[in-house]
Amino acid sequence: MNHLIYIYLLCICAIIIAIRFMASPQTAALGAKISIFAMLLAIASDFVPVPQNVIYLASAIFFGAAVGILLGLKIKITSLPQMVALLNGLGGAAVVCIAIGDAHIFSSALVLGSVVGTVTFSGSVVAFCKLQGFLSKPDFRFLNPIILNVLFLCLTAYFAFMFYRHFDIVYFWALIFSSLLWGIFLVFPVGGADMPIIISILNAFSGWNSVAIGFAQQNILLITVGSIIGLGGIILAQIMIRATNSSLLKLFTSHKDLSSSSANHLQTAKSINTRDAAFILKNADKIIIVPGFGMAAASAQHALKNMSDLLRNKFSADVKYAIHPVAGRMPGHMNVLLAEANVDYDQVFELEDINREFSETDVAYVIGANDITNPEALSNPASPLYGMSILDVSKAKTVIFIKRSLGSGYSGVDNPLFFAPNTFMLYGDAKKVTEEIDKFLEQ
Amino acid sequence: MINFNILLIIFVLSCFIGYFVVLGVTPALYSPFMSISNAISGIVIIGAITQHGSDFWNFLAVFLASVNIFGGFAVSSRMLVMFKKKEPKN
Numbered sequence: 419m420n421h422l423i424y425i426y427l428l429c430i431c432a433i434i435i436a437i438r439f440m441a442s443p444q445t446a447a448l449g450a451k452i453s454i455f456a457m458l459l460a461i462a463s464d465f466v467p468v469p470q471n472v473i474y475l476a477s478a479i480f481f482g483a484a485v486g487i488l489l490g491l492k493i494k495i496t497s498l499p500q501m502v503a504l505l506n507g508l509g510g511a512a513v514v515c516i517a518i519g520d521a522h523i524f525s526s527a528l529v530l531g532s533v534v535g536t537v538t539f540s541g542s543v544v545a546f547c548k549l550q551g552f553l554s555k556p557d558f559r560f561l562n563p564i565i566l567n568v569l570f571l572c573l574t575a576y577f578a579f580m581f582y583r584h585f586d587i588v589y590f591w592a593l594i595f596s597s598l599l600w601g602i603f604l605v606f607p608v609g610g611a612d613m614p615i616i617i618s619i620l621n622a623f624s625g626w627n628s629v630a631i632g633f634a635q636q637n638i639l640l641i642t643v644g645s646i647i648g649l650g651g652i653i654l655a656q657i658m659i660r661a662t663n664s665s666l667l668k669l670f671t672s673h674k675d676l677s678s679s680s681a682n683h684l685q686t687a688k689s690i691n692t693r694d695a696a697f698i699l700k701n702a703d704k705i706i707i708v709p710g711f712g713m714a715a716a717s718a719q720h721a722l723k724n725m726s727d728l729l730r731n732k733f734s735a736d737v738k739y740a741i742h743p744v745a746g747r748m749p750g751h752m753n754v755l756l757a758e759a760n761v762d763y764d765q766v767f768e769l770e771d772i773n774r775e776f777s778e779t780d781v782a783y784v785i786g787a788n789d790i791t792n793p794e795a796l797s798n799p800a801s802p803l804y805g806m807s808i809l810d811v812s813k814a815k816t817v818i819f820i821k822r823s824l825g826s827g828y829s830g831v832d833n834p835l836f837f838a839p840n841t842f843m844l845y846g847d848a849k850k851v852t853e854e855i856d857k858f859l860e861q
Numbered sequence: 862m863i864n865f866n867i868l869l870i871i872f873v874l875s876c877f878i879g880y881f882v883v884l885g886v887t888p889a890l891y892s893p894f895m896s897i898s899n900a901i902s903g904i905v906i907i908g909a910i911t912q913h914g915s916d917f918w919n920f921l922a923v924f925l926a927s928v929n930i931f932g933g934f935a936v937s938s939r940m941l942v943m944f945k946k947k948e949p950k951n
Contacts, residue, residue, distance in 0.1 A: 441885045443944045464910045482927025490935020509929040515922035624902040631908040646879030647898045653883045750891030757943040
């Protein structure tokens with residue numbers, strides 16, 4: 419068994435280097451290859467003293483790999499966030515299975531692992547269902563989420579203690595069952611706009627799962643790699659939480675008081691048609707495109723890329739993309755979609771790098787984003803969005819706001835930007851509207 | 862058997878490594894990074910392979926973990942290909 423520790427060391431170093439390579443898009447693909455190599459090496463090295471049930475294990479890996487690769491390659495680009503959530507849930511389920519198999523001896527690490535693993539599993543499944551559209555907006559709340567979470571915490575702790583005291587497998591199953599419910603109730607109230615945060619947190623959980631299993635089985639590889647992933651998820655979540663001026667507690671327990679937002683539908687928004695929008699864009703020197711979930715939902719990225727190419731090449735405009743940390747349904751969602759449409763990543767900027775440029779921008783083209791542009795987040799302390807960092811599109815000379823209707827964003831808050839004197843609303847599907855503009859630009 | 866204290870030291874130190882390594886990941890690549898770290902978290906498969914527990918749960922654990930690993934890598938390489946594609950265009 420002694421040689422194994424050197425192979426594990428190699429795998430750990432390879433995974434650290436692989437993540438390091440994710441610092442730049444040029445080296446990221448190499449990083450992915452290194453991490454695949456490390457994982458295969460780690461799995462293969464456990465087969466070296468050939469286990470008795472080798473055929474059993476190998477066939478499980480084979481079928482798992484076949485299903486995984488098939489799922490990963492067949493899934494549509496629009497369904498990527500769901501896919502990430504689902505795979506994460508399966509990882510949680512795997513941990514629970516390991517814990518069940520190991521439950522013949524009591525280990526606090528194992529109990530912890532099975533609780534977190536089950537929460538990861540059921541939470542990810544709920545996240546998957548929400549992203550897939552199986553579950554609608556959470557409008558039912560039977561209990562205050564804080565009370566509910568404390569209740570589940572006590573219940574889980576009680577079953578864990580009883581399992582320790584009496585060592586009856588019944589308590590272990592009760593533990594699993596209560597964690598299953600806990601995960602469901604934990605994720606259920608989280609809204610769509612907070613989805614990138616919850617996905618990162620569930621991802622972090624799956625890292626902590628392997629730490630727990632690592633402690634239970636005294637496996638250094640599981641502890642090291644698990645804690646790196648666990649922290650990775652937490653860092654991503656923390657970055658996004660900071661950008662929305664939220665907190666972990668608020669995320670899971672928020673009662674957004676919508677009545678406090680100053681609803682003022684008496685104001686009228688100016689709307690324009692695609693011909694006029696194309697005219698405005700033609701005459702602009704500097705344009706910033708602000709994509710949001712609506713772009714992802716309509717798959718408008720290719721039309722958008724076409725538009726920016728036309729504007730750049732035919733009308734020699736300066737076109738940039740501005741990405742808010744929580745735009746979309748998973749971290750970096752917009753970047754992936756723009757990359758899919760072949761948008762050069764040199765033209766894509768993060769919030770803090772581009773926000774100052776809006777004041778010298780002729781046209782801000784907001785496509786499928788809403789709450790992340792709401793100026794009330796800066797000015798109105800009564801707004802539920804107050805304190806959130808926003809893309810300062812209202813500073814641009816003209817704002818073209820593509821939207822299906824004059825409704826509020828996911829948070830249910832009115833956006834005064836619609837009624838601003840320099841805003842023109844362009845109603846319609848993000849993709850269709852952009853394609854029409856493309857046609858006018860081509861003429 | 863490895864001493865618990867040593868495991869604890871390893872755990873805390875790797876938390877620090879994880880923190881600084883992940884801070885370096887560029888925001889544009891958060892999605893592929895998440896997908897890769899998702900795949901890597903399937904490392905628990907090792908816990909299932911080396912475990913001598915009951916057969917059914919073992920089989921299920923290995924199966925689920927490998928779906929996680931290979932699915933995660935498939936998704937992340939699909940994402941990363943998109944980021945790579947336009948390089949010759951520059």
